[in-house]
Amino acid sequence: MNVQNHTIDTYLRDLRSALKGADRAVVQDALADAEEHLRTAVERERDGAGDPADGHVLAGIIRDYGTPGEVAEAYRNWEPTRPPMLAPLPVDPDERSEPRPRGFRGFFGVYADPRAWGGLVYMLISLITGTLYFSWAVTAVSTSLGVMILIIGIPVTILLLLSTRGMTFLEGRLVEALLGERMPRRPVFTDNSLGWTERLKQVLLGKSTWLGLLYMVLMLPLGVIYFSVTVTLISLSLAFFVTPVLTVLFDLPIMVLNGDPAFYLPDYLSPLVCIAGVLLGTLTLHLARWTGKVHGKLAKALLVSD
Numbered sequence: 001m002n003v004q005n006h007t008i009d010t011y012l013r014d015l016r017s018a019l020k021g022a023d024r025a026v027v028q029d030a031l032a033d034a035e036e037h038l039r040t041a042v043e044r045e046r047d048g049a050g051d052p053a054d055g056h057v058l059a060g061i062i063r064d065y066g067t068p069g070e071v072a073e074a075y076r077n078w079e080p081t082r083p084p085m086l087a088p089l090p091v092d093p094d095e096r097s098e099p100r101p102r103g104f105r106g107f108f109g110v111y112a113d114p115r116a117w118g119g120l121v122y123m124l125i126s127l128i129t130g131t132l133y134f135s136w137a138v139t140a141v142s143t144s145l146g147v148m149i150l151i152i153g154i155p156v157t158i159l160l161l162l163s164t165r166g167m168t169f170l171e172g173r174l175v176e177a178l179l180g181e182r183m184p185r186r187p188v189f190t191d192n193s194l195g196w197t198e199r200l201k202q203v204l205l206g207k208s209t210w211l212g213l214l215y216m217v218l219m220l221p222l223g224v225i226y227f228s229v230t231v232t233l234i235s236l237s238l239a240f241f242v243t244p245v246l247t248v249l250f251d252l253p254i255m256v257l258n259g260d261p262a263f264y265l266p267d268y269l270s271p272l273v274c275i276a277g278v279l280l281g282t283l284t285l286h287l288a289r290w291t292g293k294v295h296g297k298l299a300k301a302l303l304v305s306d
Contacts, residue, residue, distance in 0.1 A: 007058045008038050011068060018072035023079070024304045025172075025182045030075045032186040037065055039189070086115050086180030108282060116285040118178040119292025123226035129174070130223025133167060133216035140164050141213065154200050161203045162190070168212035171219075172303050181296030184304060208305045215302040226291065233284040240277030244270035 012031055019027045041061045066074070110116045140160040147153040165188065172183035188208060190199070203209055247270065 007062075008035065008042075011038065011062060014068035015071055018068045019075065022072075022076060023182050024300065025184045026075055026079055028184045028188070028305050029186045030071065032184075032189045034065070034071060035189045038062070041065075084176045084180045084182050086118050086178070110282060110285045110289060113285075113289060115180050115292060116289035118180065119288035119290075119295075120230065120285065122174070122178040122292055122295070123230040123288055126219065126223035127227035128223075129171070130219035130221075133171070134220035136167060137164060137213050137216035154197065158200050158203055161209055164212055164216065165209060168208075168215060168303050171215070172299065175296055175299045175303075179292040179296040179299075181293075181300055183300065188305060208303075211302045215299065222295070230284070230288065233280065233287070237277045237281035237284060240273050240280060242277075244273050 012035060015030060015034055016027060019030055038061060041064075042058070045057055045061070065071070140163065144153075144157040144160050147156050150156075169184065169187045173185075175181055176183040176185075190202075
């Protein structure tokens with residue numbers, strides 16, 4: 001390993017240590033920013049009159065960027081000022097002992113929680129995104145295996161695998177926007193100065209590549225489950241709520257046999273069925289909020305580099 005790579009790797013290792021205990025997504029962003037800045041500065045020195053292998057030049061680059069401790073402190077200070085849009089609000093230490101609202105306000109308050117609506121939207125679109133991710137992951141892997149024996153196999157494989165990283169990065173942005181889970185806001189830095197063979201080795205041995213592919217494959221069954229459950233619950237809650245109204249206003253039966261009305265909803269059951277529809281709709285939002293929280297943790301576990 002040459003001097004410049006050793007110095008940059010040491011800096012990144014020290015920065016990771018300085019950020020110990022911080023959110024994993026914040027650590028990934030900080031490392032990506034630092035590596036991109038340092039390697040880009042080294043490339044500029046190589047194109048200019050300076051020698052990037054010179055220890056004084058590297059020391060100057062690092063001094064201008066900041067020590068690992070200074071950069072870590074800056075990220076810790078910036079992070080509270082730009083939380084995810086739908087992240088839960090921090091709890092004031094002075095209010096921890098106060099009881100949370102329960103009963104009517106706590107149960108129906110979910111309608112005012114943007115995380116519940118974000119989770120609901122995510123579950124509805126997950127069938128589309130899950131199908132897209134699964135198809136792309138299978139295509140990327142099968143095509144890569146098929147062209148590896150050809151001359152152009154290495155660059156094609158690198159491009160396909162990097163495209164899956166790009167899709168998982170976009171998925172992370174979607175998870176943060178709809179589910180409120182902090183995800184990386186910068187893609188993992190890729191050193192363009194490496195040769196095709198070294199880049200292929202880096203991509204193939206990178207744990208983030210294979211965990212990202214696993215996530216993309218899992219999204220198909222998860223998407224089917226999310227979409228099916230959500231559509232079923234929404235349809236039932238709307239049916240329960242609307243049917244009594246239509247029966248009262250238009251005298252419509254709830255069951256028809258051979259073209260003739262077979263069953264009308266009794267008047268005494270109409271309010272109960274409406275209430276059941278409202279309760280089922282509220283429970284659906286609670287389920288969407290809980291599912292969004294759990295899925296956000298799954299996405300962070302698979303899509304955020306250690």
